[in-house]
Amino acid sequence: GESVGLHLPTLSVQEGDNSIINCAYSNSASDYFIWYKQESGKGPQFIIDIRSNMDKRQGQRVTVLLNKTVKHLSLQIAATQPGDSAVYFCADARGNEKLTFGTGTRLTIIP
Amino acid sequence: EAQVTQNPRYLITVTGKKLTVTCSQNMNHEYMSWYRQDPGLGLRQIYYSMNVEVTDKGDVPEGYKVSRKEKRNFPLILESPSPNQTSLYFCASSLFNSPLHFGNGTRLTVT
Numbered sequence: 001g002e003s004v005g006l007h008l009p010t011l012s013v014q015e016g017d018n019s020i021i022n023c024a025y026s027n028s029a030s031d032y033f034i035w036y037k038q039e040s041g042k043g044p045q046f047i048i049d050i051r052s053n054m055d056k057r058q059g060q061r062v063t064v065l066l067n068k069t070v071k072h073l074s075l076q077i078a079a080t081q082p083g084d085s086a087v088y089f090c091a092d093a094r095g096n097e098k099l100t101f102g103t104g105t106r107l108t109i110i111p
Numbered sequence: 112e113a114q115v116t117q118n119p120r121y122l123i124t125v126t127g128k129k130l131t132v133t134c135s136q137n138m139n140h141e142y143m144s145w146y147r148q149d150p151g152l153g154l155r156q157i158y159y160s161m162n163v164e165v166t167d168k169g170d171v172p173e174g175y176k177v178s179r180k181e182k183r184n185f186p187l188i189l190e191s192p193s194p195n196q197t198s199l200y201f202c203a204s205s206l207f208n209s210p211l212h213f214g215n216g217t218r219l220t221v222t
Contacts, residue, residue, distance in 0.1 A: 010197050034211075036213075041214050041215070041216075042216070043115075043203075043213030043214050043215050043216050044154070044201070044211075044213045045213070046211070046212070047209040048208055060205070089153070090153070093208075093210075099144075099156065099211065101153045101154040101155075102153060103151065103152070103153040104131050104153060
């Protein structure tokens with residue numbers, strides 16, 4: 001079946017360093033992807049999205065890269081801060097009714 | 112403030128006792144959805160609604176009901192809760208083909 005998965009369940013990064021969180025998807029028809037951040041005790045929060053007509057999209061301190069050839073996307077967070085500690089999910093959003101989430105990567109920022 | 116509001120935040124109940132988790136959004140979103148989040152399984156969609164009086168099953172609809180009588184409200188109903196429905200539940204809403212806005216979750220325990 002179709003799936004979206006993250007490569008590592010946990011990731012620890014020194015404060016100030018850059019972090020990269022990876023995600024793979026299986027459906028070559030997928031054309032819209034979203035990254036969410038979930039802090040403890042809260043619901044997922046939108047970070048950034050990318051559509052399949054783009055390879056890269058940048059936000060504030062975050063960059064998402066999409067490689068359609070190998071069905072892989074990554075979230076890069078620059079100059080990580082303690083507030084970046086959270087669980088990060090990628091989601092395959094082929095229309096809202098078929099939003100499929102990965103299982104998440106827990107990012108821990110080490111002071 | 113634009114938000115999705117779920118109530119209650121925490122609920123402990125016994126097997127078979129009907130319960131309703133309410134969800135309300137103030138952003139005039141057409142699309143609303145319910146998810147459950149379980150360790151190792153990520154977020155799984157229960158039901159979604161594209162508009163008033165229109166609801167559809169997600170990936171794990173068994174044991175749940177929903178209704179969409181008004182645009183802003185999308186309650187989740189468990190007619191006869193069972194222990195395997197112990198989970199963290201999230202309601203979300205969005206405009207079509209746009210990122211979801213999530214509530215802060217309802218932690219349900221069924222004994």
